[in-house]
Amino acid sequence: MNEKLAPSILTADFSRLGEQVREAIEAGAEFIHIDVMDGHFVPPITIGPIIVSSLRPLANETGVTLDVHLMIENPDDHIASFAKAGADIITVHAEASPNLKNTVQLIRSLNVRPGVTLKPKTPLSAIEEILPEVDLVLIMSVEPGYGGQSYIPSSTEKIVCLHQMLDEQGLSHIELEVDGGIKAHNIAEVAAAGASVLVVGSAVYNANESVAGNMAALREALG
Ligand code: DX5
Ligand code: ZN
Numbered sequence: 303m304n305e306k307l308a309p310s311i312l313t314a315d316f317s318r319l320g321e322q323v324r325e326a327i328e329a330g331a332e333f334i335h336i337d338v339m340d341g342h343f344v345p346p347i348t349i350g351p352i353i354v355s356s357l358r359p360l361a362n363e364t365g366v367t368l369d370v371h372l373m374i375e376n377p378d379d380h381i382a383s384f385a386k387a388g389a390d391i392i393t394v395h396a397e398a399s400p401n402l403k404n405t406v407q408l409i410r411s412l413n414v415r416p417g418v419t420l421k422p423k424t425p426l427s428a429i430e431e432i433l434p435e436v437d438l439v440l441i442m443s444v445e446p447g448y449g450g451q452s453y454i455p456s457s458t459e460k461i462v463c464l465h466q467m468l469d470e471q472g473l474s475h476i477e478l479e480v481d482g483g484i485k486a487h488n489i490a491e492v493a494a495a496g497a498s499v500l501v502v503g504s505a506v507y508n509a510n511e512s513v514a515g516n517m518a519a520l521r522e523a524l525g
Pocket of ligand 2: 310335336337371481501
């Protein structure tokens with residue numbers, strides 16, 4: 303198995319963000335997942351391009367992928383700023399983009415890998431047509447907005463369906479990322495359903511254990 307771990311910095315200690323991200327990379331993180339929220343598409347406000355540009359030198363040094371998840375309205379207005387800041391992947395919500403094809407093309411035109419994502423209640427049909435044009439599909443396994451929620455069990459079936467859809471269309475090279483509620487107790491189930499990238503937020507950055515200890519437990523659980 304070679305699933306990638308993508309720690310989300312949402313619950314990291316931002317007073318020492320560089321250190322916290324370096325710890326995750328040293329413990330084997332392939333992606334660093336950056337959750338951008340605007341107070342409109344989802345209630346909270348989190349961070350913007352300046353955090354991406356702050357992490358860019360560390361990404362250059364280590365080769366880690368900066369994986370930016372935009373939970374914002376009017377994503378087209380902000381894509382250039384995130385590209386300029388150094389995002390490797392920009393993922394947009396189908397629900398937030400009136401013309402998903404244009405949005406995906408805009409991301410690609412800026413030499414960034416495009417991803418698309420869906421809220422838990424949005425069906426896969428909303429992204430079926432765009433699949434050949436993206437590099438990543440993100441299945442949300444919690445309602446977007448907050449870290450530390452519980453994995454929605456029906457997400458597993460959605461992952462299986464998407465995995466099969468990608469297979470049938472000869473698109474198995476596309477990363478299938480899953481985001482929300484992934485912990486040591488369910489990570490193997492999510493991977494077995496077909497996920498290739500696993501977002502892990504509060505399972506990595508929490509007060510109970512070190513980042514290295516948490517990452518090791520997740521890898522171990524993955525098998
Ligand atoms: C939720 C975010 C997730 C979240 C994951 O809106 O997109 O990336 O931070 O955190 P956990 O792993 O704690 O569910
Ligand atoms: Zn996310």
